Amino acid sequence: MTDAGADLDLIVAAALEAGQLAVRMRDEGLSVEIKPDKTQVTNADLATDALLTRRLRTARPDYGWLSEETADNAERLSNRRLFVVDPIDGTRAFIRDRPWWGVSIAVVEDGLPIAGVVFAPDAEEIYTAVAGQGAFLNGEPIRASDCDLVHGCGMIGDQRMFEHPAWPEPWPAMRIEARNSTAYRMCLVAAGTFDAAIAIVAKSDWDLAAADLIAREAGAYCGDHLGKPFAYNRANPSQPSLVCAAPRLAPLILNRVGHIALRN
Numbered sequence: 695m696t697d698a699g700a701d702l703d704l705i706v707a708a709a710l711e712a713g714q715l716a717v718r719m720r721d722e723g724l725s726v727e728i729k730p731d732k733t734q735v736t737n738a739d740l741a742t743d744a745l746l747t748r749r750l751r752t753a754r755p756d757y758g759w760l761s762e763e764t765a766d767n768a769e770r771l772s773n774r775r776l777f778v779v780d781p782i783d784g785t786r787a788f789i790r791d792r793p794w795w796g797v798s799i800a801v802v803e804d805g806l807p808i809a810g811v812v813f814a815p816d817a818e819e820i821y822t823a824v825a826g827q828g829a830f831l832n833g834e835p836i837r838a839s840d841c842d843l844v845h846g847c848g849m850i851g852d853q854r855m856f857e858h859p860a861w862p863e864p865w866p867a868m869r870i871e872a873r874n875s876t877a878y879r880m881c882l883v884a885a886g887t888f889d890a891a892i893a894i895v896a897k898s899d900w901d902l903a904a905a906d907l908i909a910r911e912a913g914a915y916c917g918d919h920l921g922k923p924f925a926y927n928r929a930n931p932s933q934p935s936l937v938c939a940a941p942r943l944a945p946l947i948l949n950r951v952g953h954i955a956l957r958n
Contacts, residue, residue: 696754698801698803698808698809698824698825699809699824699827701754701801701808701809702801702809702810702811702822702823702824704749704750704753704754705750705777705799705800705801705809705810705811706811706813706820706822707749708745708746708749708750708799709797709798709799709811709812709813709820710813710820711745711749712742712745712746712781712797712813713742713796713797713813713814713815714815715738715741715742715745716738716739716741716742716781716782716788716797716815717815717816719736719737719738719741720736720738720788720789720791724736724737724738724789725737726789733785734785734786734789735763735785736782736785736788736789738782738788739762739763739781739782739785740763740781742781742782742797743761743762743763743764743779743781745781746761746777746779746781746797746799747759747761747764750777750779750799751777754775754777756773756775757773757775757776757777757801758770758771758772758773758775758776758777758927759776759777759779760776760777760778760779760899760900760927760931761777761778761779761780761781761900762779762780762781762783762898762900763781764779766931768929770927771927771928771929773927774803774804775801775802775803776801776802776927777799777800777801777802778799778800778801778802778807778899778900778903778904778926778927778931779798779799779800779900780797780798780799780877780898780900780901781797782795782796782797783795783796783797783798783812783875783876783877783878783900783901784796784873784874784875784876784877784878785874786874787873787874787875791816792816792874793814793816793817794814794817794873794874794875794878795814795816795874795875795878796812796813796814796815796817796819796875796877796878796881797811797812797813797815798810798811798812798875798877798900798901798903798904798905799811799904800903800904800906800907800926802903802926802927805925805926805927805928806825806925806926807825807903807904807906807907807926808824808825808907809823809824809825809907810822810823810903810904810905810906810907810908811904812877812878812881812904812905812908814875814878814881817878818832819831819832819881820832820833821836821881821884821885821905821908822908823907823908823911823912824911825907825911826911827911828911828912829884829907829908829909829911829912831881831885836884836885836886836912837886837912837913838883838884838885838886838889838909838912838913838914838939838940838941839886839889839940839943840940840942841889841890841940841942841943842940842942842943842946843943843946844865844866844868844943844946844947844950845866845867845868846866846867846868846869847868847869847889847890847940847943848868848869848871848887848888848889848890849868849869849870849871849888849889849890849891849892850870850871850872850873850879850882850883850888850890850891850892851870851872851890851891851892851893852872852893853870853872855892855894856868856870861950862953863950865950871888873891876891876893876897876901876902876905876936877901877902877904877905878905879891879905879938880902880905880906880908880909880914880916880936880938881905881908881909883909883912883914883938883939883940884905884908884909884911884912884914884938885912886912886940889939889940889943890937890938890939890940890943890944890947891936891937891938891939892919892936892937892938892939892947892951893935893936894919894935894951894954894956895935896932896933896934896935896956897932897933897935897936898931898932898933899924899926899927899931899932899933900931902924902933902936903924903926905938906924906938909938913940913941914938914939914940914941914944915937915938915939915940915941915944915948916936916937916938917937918933918934918935918936918937919934919935919936919937919948919951919952919954920934920935920948920952921948921952934956935954935956937951
């Protein structure tokens with residue numbers, strides 16, 4: 695089977711091409727539609743998905759395929775390896791010319807990502823990882839922060855969630871900011887730009903897989919709010935929640951959110 699490093703080279707090249715196509719189409723003027731789940735999709739989302747499908751599936755015809763913009767096919771469940779793709783993660787930011795979007799591609803083997811790239815064209819940032827080989831930003835090694843206090847930490851999440859009166863213990867003062875792309879949020883934690891990212895809502899595999907590997911290779915915790923790691927390429931390509939945090943901060947956050955029972 696192909697070496698994971700060769701797979702990384704393939705998906706990085708594809709992500710760069712897809713990101714450049716998306717920027718060019720935005721410059722020319724986007725058409726925007728609303729999907730059945732009430733989220734926005736542009737002609738650039740669909741064009742980049744088609745480009746990635748051609749490039750990646752032609753190069754690795756024996757790999758399965760899971761993408762936000764492609765109808766799911768249960769045949770992927772029989773593939774030991776598959777591509778997990780979000781052609782434009784953070785479409786709202788993309789439409790509004792904000793830099794918090796990216797092309798996210800992972801190669802998943804036996805349920806775990808082994809190669810991943812998140813390319814944020816407007817930020818000129820390329821995050822990459824191969825399992826067991828560390829995480830990188832524009833070719834330079836990155837590490838999650840050594841933050842060990844919730845108070846004052848850099849947190850990416852919904853300000854309203856942290857201010858909700860139902861928390862058994864109120865959250866302390868934190869530097870809270872929002873970023874549209876889930877994958878980009880996780881990469882910012884991997885690079886130590888922020889200390890944690892939390893979303894107590896379901897996230898799709900394509901939102902997570904590439905950045906999950908990047909964050910863990912950078913030393914961060916990445917999993918759900920109950921402390922369970924993610925497993926991919928299951929019948930339902932979704933995870934219950936997201937906690938991505940610096941290693942010393944993660945247990946403190948999990949202690950605060952682990953009581954939450956989510957509806958199926």
